[in-house]
Amino acid sequence: MPLNAGDNGYGSVASPGLSASEAGSETASLLVPDLAPDQPWRPMSKEDLEVSAGSPGWRRVRCYLVLLFWLTWLAMLATAVAIIVTSPRPVPVRLSWWQKSLFFQLQPDLSTGQQSEAVCEQLPYFKSLGISGLILRGFFGPRSVSPVNVTETGERSGTLPQIQHLLSESDKAGLKVLLDVCDAQILDSRDEVTQHALRFWLEKGVAGILICDTDEAYSEETLLAWRSILKEFSQEEEEERIVVVKQTGDLLLPPGGSAQQQLNITLVDVVMRSVLPASPLPLSAREVAVAIERHLQTPEHTWLGWQVGGKAPHDLRNLLLVLMMTLPGTPAVQYQELDPVQSVSPHDGSLQGANKSETAFKAKPRRSTAALLSSLSHIRAREEALLFGSFTFLPFNASSSSSNATLSPALAFLRSWGCVHFLVLINIGPERHALDPAWAPSLPEAGVFVSSTEKERLGAVTLKTLVLQPREAVVIKLFEPGKYS
Known part of the structure; x- marks a missing residue:
């Protein structure tokens, strides 16, 4: 019996969607697509996505993600906290009032009530400059006549009421007062x-x-x-009373001993030291630079107080003020050092031989000492680095605009x-200084x-473009590029 007996035979059953000829062909495809060949492909619709997203498999995937x-976020947070906790941090330093102070050395004439009132009227002005302590000098006369009883000295000279009034007004103005008894002959402290x-x-x-290291009572x-x-x-x-010892020589001698003995630092709160050595004549710029460098490179074990001490040229006054206000320790300025620094006239004989650029610069008005002191004192009061930060002396490899660079000391x-x-830069010499980029990499x-x-x-x-002018000092707060701190 033939397999294909005709169009109506059992072997020619037509499949849905196929013609009779295709159904009868042995080469017809066994898998037929759901879509017609001419129907284009299209993405899933919103309804199709909602149906698929609700499946159990997708729910598990979303929960895992x-x-x-959250586990990644918590791990990053824990890592950041661990880095902050384990990273080294500077230990906060708790300073006493005298370590945060700026002392002002004053020698008023209190022989008359009018002079006393004049000093009292200036106390608010001193406070506005950032001064927080007064060192009163010259109350007890020369050593040859001053007795041990300093109260009796004040009564005999008639200045005791003025001194008491000054102490009272200083307390109202918020100023601490220290008495300089270097001129009082105190022979026996146990008396x-x-x-x-x-x-x-x-x-x-x-x-x-305040007592001198040369006193017999020291x-x-x-x-x-x-x-x-x-x-x-x-x-x-805040009411702590202190002992200050004024150093009169290059080295501080231990009390009642020789230079080889070590000073008992627990008995002295502040050692008042001069930046410049004593000299009958004003020091040159080179001598000033050498004296400063010697002091800066000397390690100390006591809290230092700084004063100018020796004689220096008038145009170095502001530079020494910047130095004292930025050194570790307590600065002490004198009344004479608050005179305003006048601008230099271009017709001044000191400018002879200078080039036009230096002449133009020197002719510009310079900052008055009082304004500079006020600026430095307020900066020092709010910056921890200037109060108790570490101190590093830097070698200043500077290039000078002049061929004779050795005559221009800079620190x-x-x-x-x-x-x-x-960063504190001080150019003591008469020449300009440009920083060498490799001086502090x-x-x-x-x-x-x-x-x-x-x-x-x-x-x-930027330090690469900074040029220090003659007799100039600057204080720069450094920061990384793109960061202000």
């Missing part, structure tokens, strides 16, 4: 009269006593006796606290002026 996101005098002044509000017995009395009046931290040092750095290249002896120094600066 959300869980992975009852001397201890009575010390207690008398402490009860009047005196915050401390001994361990004296300092021990004074410390016990001062402790009685130092119940509160540089760094005050750092954490990631904050203050580890320092950030950019910064901003925070203070300067010149009025024009404002805004951002």
Whole structure:
């Protein structure tokens, strides 16, 4: 029997969608697509996606992705916290009032009430400059006539009421007062009269006593006796009474001993040191630079107080002020140092032989000492790096615009606290200085002026383009490029 008996045979059953000829052909496809060949492909519609998204498989995938996101976020947070906790941080330093102070050395003439009132009227002005402590000098006369009982000296000279009035007004103005007794001949600190005098002044509000290292009373017995009395009046931290020793030579001698013995630093709060050595004539710029460099490279174990001390040229006054206000320790300025610095006239004989650019620069008005002191004191009060930051003396490899660069001494040092750095540059010489880019490769290249002896120094600066003018000092707060801190 033939397999294909005809169009109506059982072997010619037509499939749906196929013609009879195609159904009868043995080469016909066994899998037939759902769509017609001429129907185009299209993406899933919103309804189709909603149906597919609701399936159990997609729900599990979404849960896994959300869980992975939160675990990754928590891991990053934990890593950041661990880095912050384990990274080294500077330990906060708790300073006493005298370590944060700016002292002002004053020698008023209190022989008349009018002079006393004049001094009292200036106390608010001193406070506005950032001064927080006064060192009163010259109250007790020369050594040859001053007795041990300093209260009796004031009564005999008639200045005791004026001194008490000055102490009262200073307390109202928020100024601490220290008495300079270097001119008082205190022979025995254990004497009852001397201890009575010390207690008398402490009860009047005196915050401390200043003594010279050349005094006969400068001994361990004296300092021990004074410390016990001062402790009685130092119940509160802000009312702590202190002992200051003024260093008169290049080295501070231990009390009652030789230079080879070590100073008992627990008996002295502040060692007042001069930046410049004593000299009958004003020092040259080179001598000033050498003296400063010697002091900066000498390690110290006591809290230092700084004063100008020796004689220096008038045009170096502001530079020395910048130096004292940025060194570690407590600065002390004198009344004579607050005179405003006048602008230099271009017709001044000191400009003879200078080029036109230097003449034009020197003719510009310079910042007054009082304005510079106010600026530096307020910056120092809010910047931890200038109060108790580390100190690093920097070699200043500078290139001078003059061929004779050796006659232009320049100094540089760094005050750092954490990631904050203050760069202090002082050009003592009469020549301009441009920084060599390789002089301190580890320092950030950019910064901003925070203070300067010149009025024009404002805004951002890069060390590669910085040029120090003659007799100029600048204070720059360094920062990494793109960051302001």
